[in-house]
Amino acid sequence: MCRRYQPGAPGVSGAARFWPGARVGVALPMPFPGPLDYLVPEGMALACGDFVSVELGRRQVVGVVWGPGAGDVAAERLKPVAARLDTPPLRAGLRRFIDRAAEYTMTPLGMMLRLATRVPDLGQPPRMRVLLRPTGARPDRMTPARARVLDAAAEHGGAGLAPVELARLAGVSAGVVKGLEAAGCLAPHAVPADPPFPPLFGQPPGGHLSQAQAEAAGLLREAVAAGGFSATLLRGVTGSGKTEVYLEAAAECIARGRQALVLLPEVALTPGFLARVEARFGARPAEWHHGVTGTERRRVWNAAASGEARLVVGARSALFLPFEDLGLIVIDEEHEASFKQEDVVLYHARDMAVLRASVEGGAVVLASATPSLESWANAEAGKYRRIELPDRFGRAVLPAIETVDLRSEAPGRDRWITARLAEATQGRIAAGEQALFFLNRRGYAPLTLCRACGHRFGCPHCDAWMVAHRFRAELMCHQCGHTAPLPSACPGCGRDDRLAACGPGVERLAEEAAELFPGARIEVLSSDLIAGPEAVKARLAAIAAGEADIVIGTQMVAKGHNFPLLTLVGVIDADMGLLGGDLRAAERTFQMLHQVAGRAGRAERPGRALIQTASPDHPVMRAIVSGDAEAFWRGQAELRNLSGMPPYGRLAGVIVSGEDEARVAETARALGRAAPLIERAGAELYGPAPAPIARVRGRVRMRLLIKAPKGLPLQEAIRGWLAAVKVPAAVRVVVDIDPQSFL
DNA sequence: AGCACGCCGACT
DNA sequence: GTCGGCGTGCTC
Numbered sequence: 001m002c003r004r005y006q007p008g009a010p011g012v013s014g015a016a017r018f019w020p021g022a023r024v025g026v027a028l029p030m031p032f033p034g035p036l037d038y039l040v041p042e043g044m045a046l047a048c049g050d051f052v053s054v055e056l057g058r059r060q061v062v063g064v065v066w067g068p069g070a071g072d073v074a075a076e077r078l079k080p081v082a083a084r085l086d087t088p089p090l091r092a093g094l095r096r097f098i099d100r101a102a103e104y105t106m107t108p109l110g111m112m113l114r115l116a117t118r119v120p121d122l123g124q125p126p127r128m129r130v131l132l133r134p135t136g137a138r139p140d141r142m143t144p145a146r147a148r149v150l151d152a153a154a155e156h157g158g159a160g161l162a163p164v165e166l167a168r169l170a171g172v173s174a175g176v177v178k179g180l181e182a183a184g185c186l187a188p189h190a191v192p193a194d195p196p197f198p199p200l201f202g203q204p205p206g207g208h209l210s211q212a213q214a215e216a217a218g219l220l221r222e223a224v225a226a227g228g229f230s231a232t233l234l235r236g237v238t239g240s241g242k243t244e245v246y247l248e249a250a251a252e253c254i255a256r257g258r259q260a261l262v263l264l265p266e267v268a269l270t271p272g273f274l275a276r277v278e279a280r281f282g283a284r285p286a287e288w289h290h291g292v293t294g295t296e297r298r299r300v301w302n303a304a305a306s307g308e309a310r311l312v313v314g315a316r317s318a319l320f321l322p323f324e325d326l327g328l329i330v331i332d333e334e335h336e337a338s339f340k341q342e343d344v345v346l347y348h349a350r351d352m353a354v355l356r357a358s359v360e361g362g363a364v365v366l367a368s369a370t371p372s373l374e375s376w377a378n379a380e381a382g383k384y385r386r387i388e389l390p391d392r393f394g395r396a397v398l399p400a401i402e403t404v405d406l407r408s409e410a411p412g413r414d415r416w417i418t419a420r421l422a423e424a425t426q427g428r429i430a431a432g433e434q435a436l437f438f439l440n441r442r443g444y445a446p447l448t449l450c451r452a453c454g455h456r457f458g459c460p461h462c463d464a465w466m467v468a469h470r471f472r473a474e475l476m477c478h479q480c481g482h483t484a485p486l487p488s489a490c491p492g493c494g495r496d497d498r499l500a501a502c503g504p505g506v507e508r509l510a511e512e513a514a515e516l517f518p519g520a521r522i523e524v525l526s527s528d529l530i531a532g533p534e535a536v537k538a539r540l541a542a543i544a545a546g547e548a549d550i551v552i553g554t555q556m557v558a559k560g561h562n563f564p565l566l567t568l569v570g571v572i573d574a575d576m577g578l579l580g581g582d583l584r585a586a587e588r589t590f591q592m593l594h595q596v597a598g599r600a601g602r603a604e605r606p607g608r609a610l611i612q613t614a615s616p617d618h619p620v621m622r623a624i625v626s627g628d629a630e631a632f633w634r635g636q637a638e639l640r641n642l643s644g645m646p647p648y649g650r651l652a653g654v655i656v657s658g659e660d661e662a663r664v665a666e667t668a669r670a671l672g673r674a675a676p677l678i679e680r681a682g683a684e685l686y687g688p689a690p691a692p693i694a695r696v697r698g699r700v701r702m703r704l705l706i707k708a709p710k711g712l713p714l715q716e717a718i719r720g721w722l723a724a725v726k727v728p729a730a731v732r733v734v735v736d737i738d739p740q741s742f743l
Numbered sequence: 744a745g746c747a748c749g750c751c752g753a754c755t
Numbered sequence: 756g757t758c759g760g761c762g763t764g765c766t767c
Contacts, residue, residue: 036767
């Protein structure tokens with residue numbers, strides 16, 4: 001029987017060496033639960049972390065020596081390790097991190113390793129290119145062409161020049177250069193093909209930190225200087241200059257000879273941010289995200305491993321880079337949901353960052369204006385140090401925030417802009433300022449139905465309505481991306497005059513705004529209306545320059561762009577995120593409202609935010625209006641504590657999915673019947689129930705939920721429970737430890 | 744993850 | 756009669 005892989009088995013940590021005849025465990029970047037055993041052949045010595053090439057089935061794959069063999073496969077079935085690769089080994093720290101991350105998230109070890117080895121030419125010797133340097137020798141026959149080459153070579157002597165470059169400088173053909181090399185007048189030497197990363201400044205070019213910033217930076221510098229693991233929650237409102245503060249921590253880390261990593265939410269990896277880093281350090285940092293491919297990917301990976309890349313800015317996958325000595329990890333906007341990876345491997349970058357820092361003996365800084373309740377609670381409990389950045393950097397004040405009660409001040413039928421918001425907008429336009437209407441809904445209308453026969457347009461592959469997009473004249477499923485042409489007649493009854501759009505999207509809101517404010521310049525910002533980051537940048541710049549009176553936008557306008565003329569924010573439907581009873585609905589709505597409201601009045605002009613809501617007495621709305629975030633968090637914490645929910649208890653989601661509805665349902669029921677196994681361990685099992693979106697891309701999904709007290713070894717309990725249920729091959733069971741969303 | 748093996752439809 | 760579709764299962 002197959003024994004479960006136990007991370008941290010004897011030998012993994014030390015400098016264990018394996019000699020010919022020994023069994024070694026080789027981890028492969030494939031979904032195996034643990035390393036596979038191979039034999040060390042004659043004439044080879046291996047150590048943990050070594051990259052090796054092994055035969056798997058009938059193909060050659062690259063793997064990493066993980067420890068001694070498990071011994072669960074008969075010796076005669078073992079294959080020898082084919083070769084030890086001439087690549088710097090995977091460091092013990094990263095191996096330990098991969099082990100523990102796989103264990104925590106219940107992901108097969110090989111899948112975790114894959115995240116750390118997704119780089120081109122892995123296991124190949126580093127690419128070199130040949131440069132030529134003058135040897136000082138004179139050729140037997142000197143010609144004018146040869147003289148020019150030798151002059152050029154002498155002039156650019158030191159490092160040497162590429163043959164093509166030398167020929168170009170001397171104005172000769174490649175043959176002349178070749179001839180001189182053959183004659184021994186030019187000597188080849190190999191240098192790494194990838195250009196090096198430029199060094200970074202240690203000291204800030206100008207010391208223009210505010211008092212509060214300087215104090216916060218000082219505390220962070222201390223934490224970094226102390227060496228060992230530490231975690232800090234850096235709280236600062238929008239515009240308080242968090243970036244400048246944590247970049248000082250990065251500078252300290254770099255000055256101490258260690259590497260620093262800044263993680264940003266996927267969407268925030270903007271040229272603007274990189275420019276700020278460049279302004280501070282005098283050079284661009286290394287960048288790592290899915291847009292970095294090919295040669296550049298290899299260059300950054302190698303530079304992280306060699307220690308040459310002192311500062312890496314990246315998305316969550318940068319956590320798996322093979323840093324030589326990682327001393328600091330910053331998670332900017334740590335509350336952002338996009339830090340939770342939801343596809344192949346499920347992990348939360350915030351939690352994995354804390355894990356990696358603890359393994360590496362480094363500092364973690366979690367930065368946010370509106371921290372996640374998890375991080376807030378950790379700071380309350382004294383597990384994280386907490387640093388506050390109270391003031392806005394500069395003279396601007398926070399906007400005045402008020403609610404507009406949609407029950408008493410409702411706009412007309414199929415209208416979404418209240419009279420109060422319209423009036424305020426009118427005033428701002430007259431003053432030459434800008435207004436922002438925030439509605440987190442792309443397209444024209446979220447639902448289209450036929451008033452004659454009641455037909456509703458749903459996605460054929462998902463349990464979701466097709467969203468009307470008038471601008472592109474199509475219906476679109478926001479779940480799977482399926483599109484269909486916007487029909488003119490109802491497919492149910494054939495009538496062509498009774499199709500009705502229900503609910504608002506940004507396109508529809510723009511229509512209403514155009515009627516209300518004739519002559520106003522209206523700009524709609526929605527990801528599906530703008531192609532590419534360059535176009536987004538251009539539109540944002542145009543708006544900042546005043547080329548719009550009213551901006552209507554989805555999520556994408558909520559973050560990090562400064563519009564100096566923007567002094568009014570209207571949230572069209574603040575209740576939208578509160579529906580559905582999600583555990584984090586209130587928290588997320590608060591974070592979103594805070595962020596959107598913060599768009600108003602960043603420069604010298606005071607701002608105002610109008611929050612349209614049907615529940616102005618909801619704790620979220622009260623907290624937003626009063627600005628008392630602490631009270632809100634305390635309230636949320638109390639609710640979660642009473643119900644034993646995270647961060648005071650633990651959750652795990654179990655998603656059962658497949659194309660065959662009957663088999664999925666049967667597997668889910670079998671898991672449900674095995675409930676005693678998990679209840680015996682002290683946890684509670686809920687479900688199975690159809691997932692909130694029961695069908696996505698043609699796959700049926702059911703879910704179960706496990707709730708456990710904090711101290712319980714949750715993963716162990718789940719493993720024992722899952723092992724008792726036979727899962728057919730066509731059904732997939734995925735465990736989501738600490739689920740964020742419940743879709 | 745790949746890749747082979749295997750068992751049922753439309754072609755030379 | 757074969758080529759080939761991708762479901763199922765294995766790889767130390």
